[in-house]
Amino acid sequence: MNKHHLILIISVIVASISQIFLKKSTYHHHDSLLKEYLNPYVIFGYSLMIISTILTIFAFSGLHYKEGPIIESIGYFIVMILSYFFLNEKITKRKLLGNIIIVIGIILFYL
Incomplete structure (x- = not known):
């Protein structure tokens, strides 16, 4: 495993945390459409998603696309x-x- 593998794993973890924050935002009632999209959970969630995207781009610079x-x-x-x-x-x-099933699919795909 090289540094690009590690960066992609970190990217996946960051994206997963982002999804939790975005879903947590849906548990709250917002008075207006603007507050629904401009609340701390959503802003932080999308910020993490941007960071994850940047990490993924960097990781793919040193990985085979199949990985x-x-x-x-x-x-x-x-x-x-x-x-x-x-x-x-x-x-x-x-x-x-x-x-x-996803893990089995990954194993079969990678073989």
């Missing part, structure tokens, strides 16, 4: 775990099965 989707797919698992801890979402059998 990208494999590393980025761990985001599904990270979001499921973060949602459990920060949004109190349950990890159902269906979600777990979906993540297992």
Whole structure:
């Protein structure tokens, strides 16, 4: 594993955290459309997404394109775990099965 792999993994983690903040914003009622899109959760979530995009661009400068989707797919698992801890979402059998299918697909794709 080189530094570009690590940067892409960090990018996936940052994007996953971004998704949690954006979803957390939907739990709050906002008085106006402007407040719905200009609240701290949304601004921070999109800021993290921009950082993630920049990290991804830099990571792909030193990776084969085939490796990208494999590393980025761990985001599904990270979001499921973060949602459990920060949004109190349950990890159902269906979600777990979906993540297992994704991992199997990654393994088959990479072979």
